[in-house]
Amino acid sequence: MLGRLLEAWQRHREARALRDRAIPETLWQLTLARYPFIARRSAADLAELRRLCSLFLAEKEFHGVGGFEVTDEVALAVAAQACLPVLRLGLAAYAGFVGIVMHADEVLAQREVMDEDGVVHRYEEQLAGEAMEGGPLMLAWGPMQAGVDPTQGLDSIYNVVIHEFAHVLDMADGAADGVPLLPGLAARERWLAVLEDEWAWFCEQVDAGYTTLIDPYGAEALEEFFAVAVEAFFVAPAELRLEQPPLYTLLAEFFRQDPAQD
Numbered sequence: 167m168l169g170r171l172l173e174a175w176q177r178h179r180e181a182r183a184l185r186d187r188a189i190p191e192t193l194w195q196l197t198l199a200r201y202p203f204i205a206r207r208s209a210a211d212l213a214e215l216r217r218l219c220s221l222f223l224a225e226k227e228f229h230g231v232g233g234f235e236v237t238d239e240v241a242l243a244v245a246a247q248a249c250l251p252v253l254r255l256g257l258a259a260y261a262g263f264v265g266i267v268m269h270a271d272e273v274l275a276q277r278e279v280m281d282e283d284g285v286v287h288r289y290e291e292q293l294a295g296e297a298m299e300g301g302p303l304m305l306a307w308g309p310m311q312a313g314v315d316p317t318q319g320l321d322s323i324y325n326v327v328i329h330e331f332a333h334v335l336d337m338a339d340g341a342a343d344g345v346p347l348l349p350g351l352a353a354r355e356r357w358l359a360v361l362e363d364e365w366a367w368f369c370e371q372v373d374a375g376y377t378t379l380i381d382p383y384g385a386e387a388l389e390e391f392f393a394v395a396v397e398a399f400f401v402a403p404a405e406l407r408l409e410q411p412p413l414y415t416l417l418a419e420f421f422r423q424d425p426a427q428d
């Protein structure tokens with residue numbers, strides 16, 4: 167009984183969000199024009215994405231920092247890219263946080279690491295985005311303009327929104343380790359077997375100085391490799407399928423999408 171009540175309440179909330187947060191056609195078209203990798207998806211995918219965007223915008227709270235104004239255009243640019251990975255998984259995958267903090271440009275963060283001898287090293291890091299467990303998620307609008315169209319010369323893919331939301335999916339099982347929430351230990355082991363193989367090959371390419379489709383930043387750690395691989399999967403799927411087929415298949419199974427087909 168309670169389950170049915172809850173369902174009805176959720177349906178009601180959804181209907182209200184879809185009505186209140188309906189995305190105007192001109193704004194939607196502007197967003198598609200900005201992100202060719204979204205625009206080329208099927209009509210059915212785009213309809214579902216637009217629906218998810220309305221729900222996402224109703225659920226999340228945007229905060230502009232330092233005078234940065236989060237316009238409808240900015241919020242939809244985030245929503246559309248964030249919702250693409252969860253097109254089949256649903257927005258529950260992002261239920262762990264509400265706030266999205268936005269800066270005009272990269273943020274200088276003060277970092278501290280302790281080395282093996284217990285010596286603390288302080289350094290500064292330029293951040294285009296950051297995902298933390300429980301949120302909020304931080305994004306910078308400036309870096310969001312970079313590298314949106316892979317057809318403009320095939321450099322490595324760069325997409326900060328998909329990158330940070332990939333970290334959110336990675337952390338769903340409680341650890342940022344390159345392994346998202348999977349059904350059971352066997353699935354986790356199989357995942358790691360493929361991902362670590364693909365990572366090893368990728369690191370060899372980076373070390374040899376070759377240009378890789380996946381951002382060479384992925385050589386830093388397995389969890390970063392997962393995040394940059396997800397960027398490539400959505401922004402340049404056909405190219406990723408050519409360059410690292412087992413990785414493409416692994417991600418296609420997880421996201422229940424085959425974007426190279428479209």
Ligand SMILES: [Zn+2]
Nearest residue numbers: 329333390393
């Ligand atoms: Zn990262």
